Amino acid sequence: MSNNQIRVVTIDGPSGSGKGTLSQMLARHLGYHLLDSGALYRLVALASVKRHVDFAREEFVVPIAQNLNVEFSVEGNSMQILLDGEDVTNAIRQEAIGMGASQVAAHPGVRAALLERQRAFARLPGLIADGRDMGTAVFPESVTKIFLTASAEARAERRFNQLKAKGEIVEMENLVADIRERDERDSKRAVSPLVPAADATIIDSTDMSIEEVFASMLALIKQNS
Numbered sequence: 457m458s459n460n461q462i463r464v465v466t467i468d469g470p471s472g473s474g475k476g477t478l479s480q481m482l483a484r485h486l487g488y489h490l491l492d493s494g495a496l497y498r499l500v501a502l503a504s505v506k507r508h509v510d511f512a513r514e515e516f517v518v519p520i521a522q523n524l525n526v527e528f529s530v531e532g533n534s535m536q537i538l539l540d541g542e543d544v545t546n547a548i549r550q551e552a553i554g555m556g557a558s559q560v561a562a563h564p565g566v567r568a569a570l571l572e573r574q575r576a577f578a579r580l581p582g583l584i585a586d587g588r589d590m591g592t593a594v595f596p597e598s599v600t601k602i603f604l605t606a607s608a609e610a611r612a613e614r615r616f617n618q619l620k621a622k623g624e625i626v627e628m629e630n631l632v633a634d635i636r637e638r639d640e641r642d643s644k645r646a647v648s649p650l651v652p653a654a655d656a657t658i659i660d661s662t663d664m665s666i667e668e669v670f671a672s673m674l675a676l677i678k679q680n681s
C-alpha cells in the first residue's frame with residue numbers, strides 16, 4: 457500500500473462490545489483520526505429532543521440531521537463535542553439518548569444525511585471508523601474490517617460499570633433488556649442493519665481483556681498494511 461493512501465480501519469459491532477474504547481486506543485497508538493459515528497446519531501437524537509421533535513417523525517428528524525451544527529475538538533486525550541456551540545460531550549452519552557439514537561438511525565433519510573459527513577473523516581494518514589455500518593455502507597472499500605461482539609450479559613455489565621462511574625444509576629435487568637431491544641432494532645432495520653461485512657474478521661470479546669482485543673486488532677491491521 458502506498459504512503460499517500462488513506463488507511464481506513466472499520467470497527468463495527470453492537471453497543472457495549474468495547475468498540476469505543478478500542479477505537480480510541482487504536483487511533484492514539486497509530487496516530488490515526490477517529491470517527492465515532494454513533495456520536496453523530498446521538499447528536500441527531502439530542503437535537504431532536506431540544507427541538508421537541510418525536511424520534512419517529514422522519515420528516516422532521518431528517519432536516520435536523522442535514523443541518524447538524526456540530527464541532528469536534530480534541531483536547532489532549534479527550535474529545536469535546538459541541539452542538540450549536542454548546543458542550544454536549546456528556547449529554548449525548550445518556551442511556552435515553554442512546555435509545556433515541558437507535559430510533560433516529562432507523563430512518564433512511566437520516567442515514568443518507570450523515571453519509572458524506574462521515575466519509576469526510578477519512579484523512580491521512582488513516583482513520584479508525586467506529587459504528588454499525590462502517591464496513592458495509594460507509595467505507596465498503598476499507599481493507600481492514602473488524603466486527604467486535606460480546607454476549608448481551610457481558611455488554612450490559614460493561615455498560616453498567618461505565619454508567620456507574622459517571623454517577624448514572626440504572627438497574628442491571630433494565631440494561632440487559634435495553635441492550636437486547638437496541639440490538640434487535642439495529643440488526644433488523646431495513647437500511648444498513650448491524651451485520652458483519654462479508655470480508656470482516658469477527659472478534660468475540662466476551663472472555664477477552666481489553667489488552668487482548670487490542671493486540672489482536674493491531675495484529676490484523678499490521679497484517680493488512
Ligand code: DC
Nearest residue numbers: 471493494497557558561587588589
Ligand atoms: O455506538 P453508539 O451506542 O454510540 O450508537 C448509538 C446508536 O446509533 C446505535 O444504537 C445505533 C446507531 N448507530 C447506527 O445506526 N450506525 C452507526 N454507524 C453508529 C450508530
